[in-house]
Amino acid sequence: xxxxxxxxxxxLSLSLVSTSAWAKDPAAVYKSKCAGCHGPAGEGKMGxxxxxxxxxxxxxxxxxxxxxPAKKAPHNKHFSGATAExxxxxxxxxxxx
Numbered sequence: 001x002x003x004x005x006x007x008x009x010x011x012l013s014l015s016l017v018s019t020s021a022w023a024k025d026p027a028a029v030y031k032s033k034c035a036g037c038h039g040p041a042g043e044g045k046m047g048x049x050x051x052x053x054x055x056x057x058x059x060x061x062x063x064x065x066x067x068x069p070a071k072k073a074p075h076n077k078h079f080s081g082a083t084a085e086x087x088x089x090x091x092x093x094x095x096x097x
Contacts, residue, residue: 026093033079034094042097051097060091 031040037047044050053060064087067077079087 026090029090030093034090042094050094053094057088057091057095060094061087064090 034047034050037045038050039045042049042051042053055063061084063071063075064079065082065084067075067079069076082090
């Protein structure tokens with residue numbers, strides 16, 4: 001699979017997840033939005049490991065809600081539907097990995 005196709009599939013899958021699930025079930029959101037690159041347990045795959053990350057929950061939430069132009073896709077832009085509250089819920093979940 002080409003890198004462009006893989007990135008396209010990630011972006012498509014991100015847009016298909018219900019944004020209401022963010023705060024209600026952050027584990028399900030992680031599984032659908034993050035695990036493909038970061039691994040089901042945060043161990044890392046084509047994306048870096050999140051398990052034991054030194055990033056704070058607030059830093060993770062900011063990255064999800066705002067994006068960072070210096071990062072590679074998909075983190076160079078905000079996640080669709082990632083309000084501050086929803087991003088914080090997902091970030092808090094990531095810190096439990």
